[in-house]
Amino acid sequence: MADIKKETMRKLLAKLAESMTLVGPSDNGKVVEYKKTDADSVLMDDRISYKSPKEFYFPQTEKLLTFSRDEAVENTDVPPTVIFGAKPCDLEALRVMNAVFMEGRYADPFFDRHMSQNLIIGVGCLKKKPGCFCDELGLDMEFSDFCDIMLTDTGDTYKVEHLSEKGEKALAQLPETAKVTCANKRTAKKPDGDVIGLSADIEDITLFDSVNWSDLTATCQGCGMCTYICPTCHCFEFKDVSKDGCVERYRCWDSCIYPKFTLHASGHNPRASRADRYRQRVLHKYLYVKKNTGHAACTGCGRCLRSCPVGVNIKTVAKAVMEVAK
C-alpha cells in the first residue's frame, strides 16, 4: 500500500474528470447523495449516502434502442464514469449485481458496457453508522476487492491499492511526485459472530405460510423507496415511447413493493397484499438470488432501515424468517 494526500487524490480526480464523468458522495444541503460532482466538492469523509451509487451502472431509466418498421438501433452510448467513494457494502452489492446481470444464462450488454467503462474507486468505512449491519452478513467494512482502486481513509491521506489494470492505469495519471505502485495484497476479513442468512436449499414455498408475514410487515406503507435506494435491488420494466416516428425503448427501475409490479391484465394480482409484496422483497434478497447466484442480495448497508419513514427493519424480518426456517 502507498499513501497519498487527499489533496493529491482531488488532483487525480480532476484529471480523470477531464475525460470521464465524476460521481461521488455530495451534500445536497439536507442529505448526502451520490451524484455528478467535481473534484473540489466531492466528500472525502466517512458519511454514507442515503442512496447507493447503483444508478451509475444500472440507471433509473436507460434508453436501450430506437426502432422503426425497418430498423432497430441499439443505444451504445454509455458515458465513462468514475464512481468515487463507494463503500465496501456498495462494492459487495456490485458483485451481486454483476452475478445477476452477467453470470446467468444471458449477459446484459448494457450493464456490461457500464462496467467496462466505469472506474470504481472504493473507500473503506471507519466506523459503522446507525443501522449498518454489513458485519452480520459476513462482510468486511474496511475492504472489498470488487473495485478498481481501494482507499483506506487515514485522516489527511489515503492508503491506496489497485485491484485491476484499469485502476493501475488511472493511478499512473497521478502527478509525478506522488506516483504509487501498490497492487492489492490483502483480502477481506471475516467478522466474528453469526451471519444472517438462509440456506439456499430451503423450499421457498414452505416460507410462504409458515412465516407470519402480515404481522412482520404490518407497518409498511408500501412506498417502495427502500428498493430505490438499495444497492442490490435490480427489478426493471420496459417502456416504449414514440418519438419522431420511431419508438424508443427504455428500461426503468420497478419495484416489487408496487402493486402494479405483478398486476395481470386480467385484473388478478398474485401478490395482492403489502405483506405478499414485502415477502417477495425479503425472500428475493435472502433466498432467490442466493439460489441463482450463490450470493445473498443484501449487504447490510442499512439504507432501507435508516430511510424507511416507519422504520421497517429488514434485518429483524430476516432474522424472524431464519427462526422459522431453522
Added chain:
Amino acid sequence: MSVLETQAQKVRDSAKKLLADATAQTVIGYADEGVDGLCVPVFITDVKDVGRLVWNRRSVPNLASYLIGRKGKTAIVAKPCDARAVVNLIVENQIKRDDVHIIGMDCPGMTDAAGAALHACETCQVNTSPVFDERIENAEVKPVSPEKRDAERGLDENLARFTKEMEKCILCFSCRQACYGCYCQTCFMDRGVPDWHPESPDMGAKMLYHLGRAMHLAGRCVECGACENACASGVDVRYLIREVTGFVKELYGYDTGLSLEDQPAMLTYQPDDREVGFLGGEAHG
C-alpha cells in the same frame, strides 16, 4: 419523571384499560425500536405488550392512515396533527367515528435524530388535539406562534425554487404513501390511461406529480409534515401544499380536520364563493 415520560405512562395505562375492557381490539402507538431513536408504529393487541408503547420527541410518523380498512375498534395515539387527519378521514367517510378511539396527545413538537425541530413542527398551529376521546395533557406545551405564510414570490422565483427542489426528487412516491390523505385506490400517477407518468424521472414527470398532489391536498392537508419527513432525498415536498393550504384558508376560511361538523371546503359550494377558486375566474388577489 419528565412530563413526556408521564404522558408515556398514561398512554400505557390507557392502552391497558382499553384492551382489558375490550373498548378497543388494537392500540396503534409508538415503539422505541427504530434506527437513530426513531419511534416506529406498533400495533398492540395484547395487554402483555403495552410495555412497548412509548411517547417522546421522536414519535414522528403519522399513524392515521393505518386506520383505513381496519376491522374492529382501534385506539390511536394521536399527535394533534394526526388527530386532524383522523377527523378528516371521518369527515371524508373513510372511517367511522365509532370505530376509532382517539388518544389525543398534547404535543411539544417532534425532532430529527440530531434533536432539531422538524420543519412542520416549527410552524405548527395546532398543538392540542381538536377532537379526542381522551386527552393526555402536557403542561409544558406552549401556545402556538401566529401563522407564518411564505412571502409571495414572482412566477420566475417560484419556478426556480420548485425546480431546485425537484432536482433532488427520485420520484419514489414515499411522500404520497406517508400522507394520510393519499388513500386513492389508484393514484393518478399510477393510471395507465392517460399516461400521466412517463416512467422517467425527468423534470416533467416530477413536476406533474407534485403539482397534481398539491392540488389533491387542497383543503385536505393537515400540515403534519409526514410527506417531508418520509422523503429520504431531502426534498421540501410540502412547500407547494403549504401555499395551497394558505389559499384555501384565505378563500374559504377553512382549516382541515378541526371539527367533525365542518363541511370540507372542496366538497361544498356556496353561491358567494370567491370566483378565484374556479378555473378562469377572477385573478388572484
